[in-house]
Amino acid sequence: MVITVSQVPYSAQGVTIMLLDSEARKQTIVADVPSSTNVATHQ
Numbered sequence: 001m002v003i004t005v006s007q008v009p010y011s012a013q014g015v016t017i018m019l020l021d022s023e024a025r026k027q028t029i030v031a032d033v034p035s036s037t038n039v040a041t042h043q
Contacts, residue, residue, distance in 0.1 A: 010018070
């Protein structure tokens with residue numbers, strides 16, 4: 001979103017850095033959220 005609404009042109013390297021940073025933040029958030037799993041089996 002930031003890239004498409006920005007008036008500043010981004011280089012391919014700049015876009016790559018922004019995407020990698022975003023992915024790293026997402027992974028940190030996911031790792032911090034406790035998860036639970038429900039498993040159903042059919043016998």
